[in-house]
Amino acid sequence: MKFSTLFRWVTVSFLAIVVARGVINGPRQSEDTSPAVPEPGQQIVLQSDKGEVPFVIERLNVYLTEDERYPESFEFEGTGLSLVGMIPATLHVGYDENWQALVGKPIAFSRSLDSSVDSGSHIEIPGESRMPVIGGEFTIQEVGEGSDAKTPLTGELRVRCLTAGGEREYRGTFQVKGTTWG
Numbered sequence: 562m563k564f565s566t567l568f569r570w571v572t573v574s575f576l577a578i579v580v581a582r583g584v585i586n587g588p589r590q591s592e593d594t595s596p597a598v599p600e601p602g603q604q605i606v607l608q609s610d611k612g613e614v615p616f617v618i619e620r621l622n623v624y625l626t627e628d629e630r631y632p633e634s635f636e637f638e639g640t641g642l643s644l645v646g647m648i649p650a651t652l653h654v655g656y657d658e659n660w661q662a663l664v665g666k667p668i669a670f671s672r673s674l675d676s677s678v679d680s681g682s683h684i685e686i687p688g689e690s691r692m693p694v695i696g697g698e699f700t701i702q703e704v705g706e707g708s709d710a711k712t713p714l715t716g717e718l719r720v721r722c723l724t725a726g727g728e729r730e731y732r733g734t735f736q737v738k739g740t741t742w743g
Contacts, residue, residue, distance in 0.1 A: 620739070684731070
């Protein structure tokens with residue numbers, strides 16, 4: 562058998578194996594793209610002149626950095642609100658998920674993390690229009706025992722919003738699972 566004929570047979574055989582494996586195994590599934598389902602009890606409760614206003618929270622995302630000279634960013638992700646900001650560079654949750662490093666330390670909310678309008682901090686009190694968040698902070702008071710990269714966190718927060726009538730401040734509490742991404 563000539564070299565070129567042997568080469569063709571090897572190439573055709575190799576391609577047949579690749580195609581067969583693709584048919585048998587099916588398409589590869591990338592990471593889960595389904596929306597997160599909030600776990601019961603995860604919420605932020607703000608006090609307003611109308612009483613308590615609860616918000617269902619999916620999680621508190623912390624986006625890690627490999628270089629500790631740079632700050633980690635965070636986002637409270639939930640229905641009717643988004644609260645984002647940067648964790649000071651002197652504090653890091655890090656890849657070892659050291660949530661204790663944040664206990665008792667106020668972490669400021671930012672208006673946004675980038676120039677995207679949709680990424681900005683805001684809240685939507687039922688019966689009122691969406692309000693941009695212009696300041697405030699959260700403070701973790703207690704860290705629970707975590708599992709599956711989700712750590713229970715409880716604490717207090719203060720949110721300053723811009724309304725048609727001027728600034729308004731809300732205070733409240735949170736109970737959420739913290740998740741790190743990096």
